[in-house]
Amino acid sequence: MKAILFDLDGTLIDSAPQLVGALNQLRLKYDLTPIPFLKGRPFASHGAAGLLKAGFNMDKNDPLFDSRIEEFLEIYKEIFNQDVQCMDGVEALIQDLNRKKIPWGIVTNKASKFSVPIVTDHPLLKHALCLISGDDVNTPKPSPEGLMKAASMLSIQPSEVIYLGDDRRDVIAANDAGMISMIARYGYLEAGDDGKNWNAHHIIDEPIDLLNYL
Incomplete structure (x- = not known):
């Protein structure tokens, strides 16, 4: 090779700490309790769509999916490169x-x-x-x-x-x-x-x- x-x-x-952290900030916005880190961690390789599935049980067929993705990314962009x-x-x-x-x-x-x-x-x-x-x-x-x-x-x-x-x-x-x-x-x-x-x-x-x- x-x-x-x-x-x-x-x-x-x-990157799971930042990704799951952003997801939980979004959940709090909707008065939902944070998901345990170890529950969210396996979805960190699946991108924002996978994380929304884990945190909100939403997929691309949900009419709110696109707007929720944007909300997630707005939070993530503030913390993605921290530590x-x-x-x-x-x-x-x-x-x-x-x-x-x-x-x-x-x-x-x-x-x-x-x-x-x-x-x-x-x-x-x-x-x-x-x-x-x-x-x-x-x-x-x-x-x-x-x-x-x-x-x-x-x-x-x-x-x-x-x-x-x-x-x-x-x-x-x-x-x-x-x-x-x-x-x-x-x-x-x-x-x-x-x-x-x-x-x-x-x-x-x-x-x-x-x-x-x-």
Whole structure:
């Protein structure tokens, strides 16, 4: 393998505190009690839509869905980049990739207005060789478009790239791009789902396992 691409939320960074925090602020606005953090955490990789499902049992068919999404994002934009921490073990992984001069980048469905500040402000993540956000492509994951774009930017064939993520969409995108798909089981998988039925090439339980694979 010549390069590594990463998902962002739940793979490189632990964004659940900010995402669930924004959700609970929105619930309070509607006189609802906060949901427990551990209940909301698994939905952090599913974006605003997934969080609304967890916090309000709303989906895209609900007539209030779009306006509630906007309310959520208004709250989230005030706190999204506060005290952002990497997932346990990720900093050591990135430092080792840098020492070994292994190219790495990020492909996320997160909008660039959120992903770019998070990545550029972080002392380690800012060294990513590419960052493809959800609005940098016509069709976000599970489409392979973002992964293919990243491989092109790195000038590396997709078959020589690993993509690590913690959502089924990540696996679908990687497989369709012809990359090695790898599940970060330390991420935001839902209770009872270990990713074994996602058809990924590999599953890791902690970031150091990626180094062992390499």
